[in-house]
Amino acid sequence: MPDLGVPNPVQEYWIDAWQRGILFLDVLRQRGNIARAHNARPAPNVLSFEPELLLDGRTFDHPVNYGLVRIVPPPDTRIDPQKRPFIVVDPRAGHGPGIGGMKHDSEIGVALQAGHPCYFVGFLPDPVPGQTVGDVCRAEAIFVEAVAARHPDAEGKPVLIGNCQAGWQIMMMAALRPDLPGPILLAGTPLSYWAGVRGKNPLRYLGGVLGGTCWTALAGDMGGGIFDGAHLIANFESMNLANTVWQKPYNLYAKVDTEAPRFLEFETWWGSPVLLEAGEMQWIADNLFVGNRLATGELRSGDDTRIDLRNIRSPIIVFCSWGDDITPPQQALDWITDLYAEDSEIVAAGQTIVYTLHQSIGHLGIFVSGKVATKEHGEFATCMDMIDLMPPGLYEAVITEVAPDTGNPELIQGRYLFRLEARGLADIRALGGNDAADDLRFATAARVSEINLGLYRTLLAPAVRATVTPEAAAALRQLHPNRLRFAAFSDENPLMPPVAALAETVRATRRPVAPDNPLLALEQAASSWISTWLHACGTARDIVTEHVFLTTYGSPLLQALVGLGTGEQPEPRRIERDLLREATEARRDADLATRFETGGPPEAAIRALVYVRLPEHSADERGFSMLQAIRKEQPLDRRISQARLKEMLTEQFLLLRHDQERAVRALPALVAEAAQRRAVLAALRRLVAATGTLSEEGKRRLARIETLLGTRESSPPKQETANA
Known part of the structure; x- marks a missing residue:
């Protein structure tokens, strides 16, 4: 580029804006190429640690696409064979595996630093035909048995860390096999799916507003018996319009000289949707998201054993956050009040339940934030044996920096003091939640969902299944917007390779705009306005969604039509006596x-x-x-x-x-x-x-x-x- 001399503010801004635009396009090109190469791997993951495959779930009597790997400790890490092993289980909720060990400061990283042997349960992008949620739980039990057998001298059973969706899977497994696991850490895991607070948590209304899970069945049939995880990713993204539509791409554009590595690292995980068996996803949607049958003991295993979370003998640690709009604290904790009416019942059941509430971190930050890893996850890894010793009851974990006047600091490991304070069910209820009338609304939505699903399966499903071919289903998956936006900017697009050469020229002659440039200030102000407007649109949408749900399913007529309207104040849903x-x-x-x-x-x-x-x-x-x-x-x-x-x-x-x-x-x-x-x-x-x-x-x-x-x-x- 020729030297233009000292440009005026307008020239300076437009040169920078043009250069940023080219570099922005080149980062999107890199993202597309990385996604293509990543998804072509036999077992794609984003682990930053070396895995060693131990068990392949595809070889089991009830095959699944899950596998158990040992995390090979880095050369500078010393593992204590007497310390209990950790098993990190990642969520299969649309994205690929590895989020629990994507960084050095991660759930896997802090467990290794604390000297614990570490294992990881991941999965392949394609499901085994016919696999079920029950098969996955059975496989996870085999994995835990295998890890325990490898560490006979360890002081305690393996610790299980379940991220998001993986959390309810290992809770189901632990309820059926309470003899297997040690402490269970649930990170951002929903277990009480109807719970929340009015004016917040709109995702819980979505199933009811859409008329139920018939759309899940349609998506599975259109996929030829496969449910595309890209639908779930799109669902997550739709929750925050401002971030998805504008803030994330603008942040890359505004800081393109420094932001590209972080952006590409995260997008590698975000841009690799996995597939689920249609039957798996239907079971999840019917029984959990809409039916909310886990914490109330309404689910049964393949051998007709009731899945009762009160059977779990291991300590249960719940890590949730007020900043999490996907799994708010109520959905993470209200299963406790579903199971127990009095504090004494927790003790009688022999359960030790610990929870901690972060004030601001978002859903993904619970798994990937380095600050969260080195504080909350680091303290849990260090103090897991202490938690395991605690007598039955409900506790809150309080983690504070060590003050100068703290007594006996030599007995504290690290910068933080880990304390467990006794709590009661009243503390959980004080966080807010549904009343009995709200629960009746959700129960009505579940009944409507069953009716609509039955109508779809009777009237439309046969025609859809007869029409969709495997080739058409595969083409639909490739055309999904969450895949297409990656492929469209990769080198598969003939318009993109020239961008790489142009970007190299731009980097060689880069001329960033001065921070005090008035046009840059105007750009930032416009960006702020766009974000505010999109946020307002999202808020308005959520208000309308909540109003439609509450009005529709609060109708006494509709409740009566589905067999729930009695005219009396409904009793709260709670697990039955055993x-x-x-x-x-x-x-x-x-x-x-x-x-x-x-x-x-x-x-x-x-x-x-x-x-x-x-x-x-x-x-x-x-x-x-x-x-x-x-x-x-x-x-x-x-x-x-x-x-x-x-x-x-x-x-x-x-x-x-x-x-x-x-x-x-x-x-x-x-x-x-x-x-x-x-x-x-x-x-x-x-x-x-x-x-x-x-x-x-x-x-x-x-x-x-x-x-x-x-x-x-x-x-x-x-x-x-x-x-x-």
């Missing part, structure tokens, strides 16, 4: 009543610790670090395993809940010898001191233990309640 479970719990309580005087010094120390700490309503990693230190001080032949420690802690907690006064008075019977009592008290004081100053009630309880075990003058105990 008499076998209740009988098992009754037997456990009866057995518990005989165990107050059973045990020795370890049981006494743990019972005393739980008793002293109960009024604090929290636990943090400092106490756990001290517990592990005391445990490792014991000779190997007397050291209590992690699994046994968990059993003891749970039993002592339940004894204190059952009859606190009797449990405390029985302590001297567990440690008859003076030397044992001194050892128990020494360990107790170290554990209590680890987390800082006790409350006044905690101090009084500690003093009582010291008196009971013979180091203080006895005094009449103050009356205490069992749930203090």
